[in-house]
Amino acid sequence: xxxxxxxxxxxxxxxxxxxxxxxxxxxxxxxxxxxxxxxxxxxxxxxxxxxxxxxxxxxxxxxxxxxxxxxxxxxxxxxxxxxxxxxxxxxxxxxxxxxxxxxxxxxxxxxxxxxxxxxxxx
Numbered sequence: 001x002x003x004x005x006x007x008x009x010x011x012x013x014x015x016x017x018x019x020x021x022x023x024x025x026x027x028x029x030x031x032x033x034x035x036x037x038x039x040x041x042x043x044x045x046x047x048x049x050x051x052x053x054x055x056x057x058x059x060x061x062x063x064x065x066x067x068x069x070x071x072x073x074x075x076x077x078x079x080x081x082x083x084x085x086x087x088x089x090x091x092x093x094x095x096x097x098x099x100x101x102x103x104x105x106x107x108x109x110x111x112x113x114x115x116x117x118x119x120x121x122x
Contacts (some may be wrong), residue, residue, distance in 0.1 A: 006088070028067075047071075053079045053086045064088045064104040076103060084108065 050063035077089030
């Protein structure tokens with residue numbers, strides 16, 4: 001967990017379907033500086049902490065990741081890893097000690113959005 005709290009006016013969330021992370025590293029770096037995973041393909045980006053989940057078969061398809069600035073107060077949420085869906089999540093702590101939960105979820109297009117149900121409890 002890091003030490004700085006999030007100001008309500010400084011939250012910026014970027015969503016991006018990388019369609020393969022290693023070959024698009026320069027694009028991601030550009031997006032982070034200018035507002036499919038495996039354990040071997042997750043990249044380190046200075047100033048950011050990565051939380052990622054892979055498809056349970058360990059191959060480079062599906063999966064989800066979240067990169068969060070290292071100086072934000074946060075902690076990872078339990079990963080959700082099944083063949084039909086993968087999710088990585090973090091809880092960011094605001095200045096008022098109010099958590100904001102953010103998840104990156106991969107659901108294959110062939111299964112559709114109705115193929116899963118995610119319930120978040122405080």
